Amino acid sequence: MTDQNTPQTFLPRGVFVSCQAPVGSPLRxxxxxxxxxxxxxxxxAVGIRAEGVEDIAQIVAAVRLPVIGIRKEHYEGSDVYITPTRFEVDEIARAGAGIVALDGTTRRRPGGETLDRVVAHAKSLGLIVMADLSSAADAEAAIAAGVDVLGTTLIGPSDADIRPGGPNLSAIAALSQRFSDRQIIAEGRYATPEDIQAAFRAGASSVVVGKAVTDAYALTHDLVVAAKTVELSNRVV
Structure with a gap:
């Protein structure tokens, strides 16, 4: 029998890489x-996070790693856009992902959908369900809805970050202490080896890294903006 404080393993321990590109990027x-x-x-890497039916399907066919599938869809009247309804869950399942990540908050979903209903549908399809939380307080409702793992995807920075605008390690610590029977997936602004090590020390089971690895377009843009800022300040002087 598994000890109640030992998290049931749904996702492998290690680094997941988020292979996504925003609309308008040449990498899309x-x-x-x-x-x-x-x-x-x-x-x-021990797994991939991917968005969109075609990307998910082709990545599933190309690698031998577990794939966390998401669908970003914006509906009028709802702020929920990460796998918001059962329709997107169906798309992810058909694309072949074994894991679905979805908005794990209780915010109003489109079409009268609810978190409970979307999670139950995903589970009925045999999918592992990851809840993308916006705060540690979201975890109770997500667990009650039946999610398998908790992620910090939508949680913003805090004053306790190891670097300004960096990953929210306090959220990882709070979740791992309060929900010791759950895998906690660190996601959001992880960019350096030190970030990864700090996440595991704080109690994360796995860490998802995205922009810092795969978004050359956004990274280049940030560097160019930084250079132009210095150039402008020098001209003013």
């Missing part, structure tokens, strides 16, 4: 995302 192409997923697998 299934071939590019598959290449990134293959590179992540070769480098030792």
């Amino acid at each position: 192409d299934p071939y590019v995302m598959v290449s990134m997923a293959r590179a992540a697998e070769k480098a030792g």
Whole structure:
């Protein structure tokens, strides 16, 4: 019998790489995302997070790693956009992902959907369900709805971050202490080896890294903006 304080293992321990590109990015192409997923697998990542039916399907076919599938869909009248309804869950299941991540908050979902209903539907399809939380307080309702693992995807920075605007480690610590029987997935602004180590020390089971690895477009943009800022300040002086 498993001790009640020992988390049931749904996701492998290690680093997941989020292979996504925003609308408008030249990297938003299934071939590019598959290449990134293959590179992540070769480098030792334990899993992939991917968005969109075509990307998910092609990545599932290309790598031998578990894939966390999401669908970002914006509906009028709702702030929930990460796998908001059962329709998106069906799309992810058909694409072949074994794990679905969804907005794990109690915010109003489109079409009269509820967190309980969407989670129950995902479970009926045999999917592992990851709740993307916006605060540690969301965890109770997500667990009551039947989710398997808790993620910090939507949790913003805090004053206790190890670097300004960095990952919210206090949220990881709070969740791992309060819900010691659950896997806690660290996600959101993880960018350095020190971030990864700190997440595991705080109680994370796995860490999802995205922009810092796969979004060359956004990273280049940030560097260019920084350079232009210095140039402008020098001209003023």
